[in-house]
Amino acid sequence: MLFEVQAQYTHLNANGVYVTALPFNLNVIESTVQEAGKVLTYVKGLYDGYLAGGINVQKFKETLALDDMDLYTAKQFAYGKAER
Secondary structure (H helix, E strand, C coil), rough: CHHHHHCCEEECCCCCCCEEHHHHHHCCCCCCCCCCCCCCCCCCEEEEEEEEEEEEEEECCCCCCCCCCEEEEEEEEEEEECCC
16 A cells, blocks of 8 residues: 555656655555555644553453454553644
8 A cells, every 4th residue: 555655656856766755744654454445644743642561462262253263352552632
């Protein structure tokens, strides 16, 4: 997905070098947890966002819904609030 976004704003300059210039000084970060076709935006300086601790990954043993499979859960504490 990142390449698809960057390809739209990449051009060949006069020196024969490909240059990518994203509008509005965007910082594109790929994520494996973001739903395909969706985007999450964050305006630096207008929100407070915090992550606490690491990610706790555990084997989930309380279900028989998935036979012959191992199910793992991951938990991380996060908080976000708009300043305005």
